[in-house]
Amino acid sequence: MIDYQAPLRDMRFVLYEVFDVAADWARWESLSELVDRETADAILEEGAKLVSKTLSPLYRTGDEQGCHWQDGKVTTPTGFKEAYQIYSEGGWTGLSGNPDFGGMGMPKALGAQFDEMSCGANLGFMLYPSLTSGAALAIDAHASEAIKSLYLPKMYSGEWAGTMCLTEPHAGTDLGIIRSKAVPADDGSYRVTGTKIFITGGEHDLSENIVHLVLAKLPDAPAGPKGISLFLVPKIQVNEDGSLSEANAVSCGSIEHKMGIKGASTCVMNFDGATGYLVGELNKGLNCMFTMMNYERLFVGIQGLGSAERSYQNALAYAKDRLQGRAATGAAQPEKEADSLMVHGDIRRILMNIKALNEGGRAFSTYVGQQLDKTKFGEDDERRKAAGLVALLTPVAKAFFTDMGLECCIAGQQVLGGHGYIAEWGQEQLVRDVRITQIYEGTNGIQSLDLLGRKIAANEGLFFRLFADEVRAFINNSENSEFVPALENALNQLEQATEQLLKQTADNPNTINAACVEYLHGFAYVAYGWMWAQMAEVAQAELQTGTNDNDFYKAKIATARYFYKRLLPRGSALLTAATSGVEELYGMSDEQF
Template identity: 65%
Template sequence: MPEYNAPLRDMRFVLHEVFDAPALWARLPALAGTVDGDTADAILEEAAKVTGQLIAPLNRSGDEEGAQWQAGVVTTPKGFREAYATYIEGGWVGLSGNPECGGMGMPKMLAVAFEEMLYAAGSSFALYSALSSGACLAIDAHASDELKNTYLPPMYEGRWAGSMCLTEAHAGTDLGIIRTRAEPQADGSYAITGSKIFITGGEQDLTENIVHLVLAKLPDAPAGPKGISLFLVPKVLVNADGSLGGKNAVSCGSIEHKMGIKASATCVMNFDGATGFLVGEPNRGLAAMFTMMNYERLSIGIQGIGCAEASYQNAVAYARERIQSRAPSGPVAKDKAADPIIVHPDVRRMLLTIKAMTEGGRAFACYVGQQLDLAKFSADADEKNDAEALVALLTPVAKAFFTDSGLESCVHGQQVFGGHGYIREWGQEQLVRDVRIAQIYEGTNGIQALDLLGRKVVANGGAALRLFAAEVRDFAHRHESEYASELLTELERLEALSGWLLEQAKADPHEVGAASVEYLHLFGYVAYAYVWARMATVAQQRLDEDRDFYGAKLATAEFYFRRLLPRTLSLEASIRAGSAPLYGLAAEQF
């Protein structure tokens, strides 16, 4: 059975050496005295034990058994309930939660490392608490004090879970056409009626209550997205003293039978006049829900990194042991009939691609986490505003690029196994199936690309991009490293293309949609070049301290810059081809 061991050495390298997180935390008043380097390391060590020893062993059996539905009741696979009970004892659901309501208040830079471990150990298991963490974030940011005080403590404890109810059978990306209704009641509550689909953890047997965050429309709501409100709808009603009361009019109509994440219950949820409570302002629900959705988008991006890391660990172990043919340069394992396949160039290409993209993703996730921490905790208004702008710009890149490269990496990991990679017992085909959904849910990657180019670059004239570019350029000028000039070249490519697209979009309404996916990928490769240049700079400075670790880091940086970053050349050519090739066929010619 495949094993998972958290890459703690690399996580500490990124957190402490590349981004010097403890120094940042020390200067942010809300974090100073709450977390330091030693605290972070202790949390990571414990997280590695929980994910590697408690959750990872359930990943394959959970996939084989899957979540089961019968007469509205969902049963999670064998071992999940016991593991979840142990999991919540550590307070992991509330790791980044508001301390005033029982959360641990840890920074996002630390939480992204934990989330990677969680997804690597078992994506299905991870989703039950990931949705709860996101729901808590939205409640904390937008709900009344009464709702926060009632619902957040048991949710942070993990006794209650959360779900996000957006999608309807006829309304996915276009939420403005949802039909779920909210009727005001005399006591100030609302009666919620409608049906939602694709609801992760909408029903399960792990917690005693589930808190649904539901998008619905009031009777007098304006048409379209501006008429959406957000409501908190508990599965079980809560008494004034916080105890559980009667069951609400919420039911699970069925669960989906899916390609992957089979142990995660993906539910059809029916609300039949269920009691709900308004979160935030009327008709401002979409903005409130985006607080949760942006969290989930980064989290789901990290699913791509976690699955890739798990695939890499399995593939490396296999490549070191599996013997097939001789190395091109002659026998290596002379005492054996053949050499380990890790000597072969194509196997090394696949392994290095996974390694370079996964370690680059890990570093970039930490960087986005840093911006989230600054946006949330900084006392400097300018720093806070800049961080908020960068979070808005980089979130779609993180979600889509992490998951697109995560699938590529998992396919490479499967390919290393050859025919065995197609067999379930090795675990690689499950990772391919599990990671695939990450490109689809929480906003498809095509939508993320449109968001990046259309809203975050074209709509504001590239203001946030200039902010990011200024930081990258400043780093390259201050660190005359081997990769500084290449980083500047790629940054200039991104800037030039952005300027060109700004002009093209004025004349061609199809241009943004035609270029967006390639543009996001090009942006992702440049962003990874930035963090790889930062990692290489630190590794070069400390090479004599640990030649094995830092030498490997430098060699992987070299592979990234020589073999992966040149992908930007073909992406640029594709973008500059314009939208015309997409419209050469009439609809009936397809």
Template identity: 65%
Template sequence: MADYKAPLREMHFLLHEVFAAEKLWAELPQLSGVVDRETADAILEEMAKLAANTLDPINRSGDEEGCHWRDGEVTTPAGFKEAYATFCAGGWGALLGNPEYGGMGMPKMLGAQVEEMLNAANISFALYPVLTNGACLAIDAHASETLKRKYLPRMYEGTWAGAMDLTEPHAGTDLGIIRTRAEPCEDGSYCITGSKIFITGGDQDLSENIIHLVLAKLPDAPKGPRGISLFLVPKYTVNEDGSVGGSNNVRCGSIEHKMGIKASATCAMNFDGAQGWLVGEVNKGLAAMFTMMNYERLGVGIQGLGASERSYQNALAYARERIQSRSPAGAQQPGQVADPIIVHPDVRRMLLTQKALVGGGRALSTYVAQWLDIAKFGEGDARKNAEAMVALLTPVAKAFTTDMGLDCTVLGQQVLGGHGYIREWGQEQLVRDVRITQIYEGTNGIQALDLVGRKTVANGGALFEVFATDVQNFIDSEVDCEAMAEFIQPLAAALQRLREATGNMIAATREDPCAPGAASVEYLHLFGYVAYAFMWAKVVSVAQARQEEDSFYRAQVKTARFYFARLLPRTQGLAASVNAGSAALMDMEEALF
């Protein structure tokens, strides 16, 4: 596999030229004076070094060795403890944290770029600190002041890690039927008993302690999701002076043997009367957990993006070096026995598809991160508008970007041919690693149902109109620019196609309860392709004026042109599927399957 090189130029371009991040940061009081362009660029450059020099070299070896479980304890692969120590020494775990408890208070727009580099270099490693960041978000937003001061500083510094404990053997998507119990204790804590599965980083040997956020039910809790509470449960007890004590009856029963992310410990966790503390309000656990879900689901989308970028880099390097056959336009390298395969149209199709999807995904993750920052640090109507955008776009950012992530890694594998199928080149690992991103943090089918059901049909398309208005405002601002016509006109047509499909779906639901589920995945993909088109149009609006002076900008315009010509037309078929209704799906009797 080609050595990973962080796409810093692309990241700087998006942050500073396309989204004018420093202008936004200056307008938000909690970010003003905290981060500027110089600081942001320095942070990105340092992470690029860590990703390339420390994390990338242990990616393949970590996959081949995997994690080990013995007597309830997990050991990570060789090199991971040292890499984690280096990561923590750099203060990376505190990047997005609340400054009141030792965090740096940096914006998610910057954090999204950092996460991409982490994931592109080593998804398995990235999962440990990223899950800790998510746990910190929930604690910071909902826990008591006592819990915040006791746990957040150690979690930011990485001495203690975090884990989310939701899923049970019988309860995945339907968390309302979980069986883990929480019994009140006289000292105000709770006694937690139950089992959880598929817990990423549930146990490891990287940190001194692991802080579990566990969903459980009190004895008198209402049935269903309204009866779920959230509890903070450390692996080891924590003494009054903040030192780590003895066992808290939290034990890893086993680890999963998986298709990919083998260096990330996926654990079955058993809580046998473990002491825990309530986070947030009683029976409001899902609300507390969803505070971190928007960040985590965008984070999973960024995992798909990171794998896509890594695949593109690998495939591009191979296509430039691999000599096979002659170009259909005639020999390009007459002195060689054949031409490099990058001259062949179909190889270019695969490379450009990856490049276009990576660029669209990176821009969309930055766009969503922008709204997350406004939702967190903004005020008044700006904050409400941002919250609406985040609610609508989160399932798209998670599901569409990871679906495209699998597509990109498979395309990269196809470029490498047989070398893409064997372990030596590392491409097959990317295919295996990225596959989980379509499954965890809510399967992509569930994300599609969320987008269609709760985020669109339930409010009559009100959230959709917030996004559509932003796109239309951009179209209106560029409509008189002749150089933008080739992008603005198809974007306007695609937006109208999406708008019509949205209206048709909402109308169909009044008569057919199966309509949302029948259309959901195609609708999400339709939405995703339109969102990427919006992103590429924004990119071109900046790049076109400078394409003659710099090849970087010329590459942006040409990639956008490919996207609009070859990928955006997919929306026509997707819209037809959305509009087709549920009859073809639901009319088949079960026995005929």
């Protein structure tokens, strides 16, 4: 496997040239004091050094050694502890954290770039600090000032790690049926009892304490999801001055033996009357968790994008170096015994597919990150609109990035042929690692249900109209005649499919379940088409100025053309399938399967 390198040129392109995020940062007073382009560039440069020199070299080590459990203790792979120390000392866990408690306060549009490069470098390692960042986000949004002051500085510094404890052996997607209990104590705390499974980083040797966010119910809580509360349960209890006290009644019963991400400990966690502290209001724990869900689900989507980028770099390097066969038009390298794989049409097709999907995804992740920033820093009207777009687009980003992540990692493996099946080249690890991203943080089927059911049908297309209006405004104002007609046709089909499904849903409640996956993918191809039209417009304008970066911008336009010719048509077929009705899907009895 080649050394991973962060695609900094393309990251700067989408940040500054396509979406002009620096202009947003300058006009938001609370953010303008923290970041400008110079600061952001320095962060990107330092992040690129960190991931290439510290994280990437441990990628295969983490897979081969995995984590080890003994007597309730977990040992991480060789080098992880030292890398975690370097990561923490750089302040990366608190990159987007609240500055009032020691975070850097950086915007999500910038954070998304670091998320991509770090996950591309070492996904298994990155799950530890990313869960800490997510837990800190929920604490910052909902916990008391006392809890925030006590816990957040240590979490941002990396001294203490964090987890999310939701899933139980019998309760995954349906959290309303969890059995974990929380009983009030006389001192205002709670005694939390229950078993949680699939807890990433539930136990490890990287930090001196682990802060668990645990969903549980009080004995008299309402049934279902409306009776869930959220509790902060530290592995080691904390004194009022921030020093560590005695061990809490929290233990790791075992770790899972998994298909991939073996460098990350996936734990069974037991809470046996452990001392916990309420976060947010009683019976509103899911609301607290949903605060961080948009950030976490975008992050999981970016895991797929980062893995796909590493697959592309690996496959491209191999294709340029590997000599096999001759070009159909005659020897391209007659001085050699064979031509490189780059002369073969199928290899070029695979590489172009990955390149077009990766760069379209990078633009889309930046756009969603920009919307998240608007919900946090923008004016009232700007916040409301951005919140609707974030709600709509987050399940698209999570599901499509990860579905395409697996597709692109498998495709990269195909370029390497037999070597792609061998561990030393790293492609088979990418395939195994990226697979989980389609499953955790809400399976992609659930994301599709969320998109079509909750984010579109439930509000009669209100959020969808926000998106469609933005694409329509670009179409009407664009001077890019090459791509606009095809984009307009794609948007028209998406709007028609959406209206048709809303009508079908009113007649048959099975419609959403039957149509949602194809619909989400069809939606995503239209969204990517919009991204590519914007990128091509910027590239064409730059070429007209006589830029010195001709190759970069010409490649953008060539890739946009490829996307529109070869990939955008997928969306049309998917939307046709989505609106085809439910009869064929429910036409057989269970016994006939």
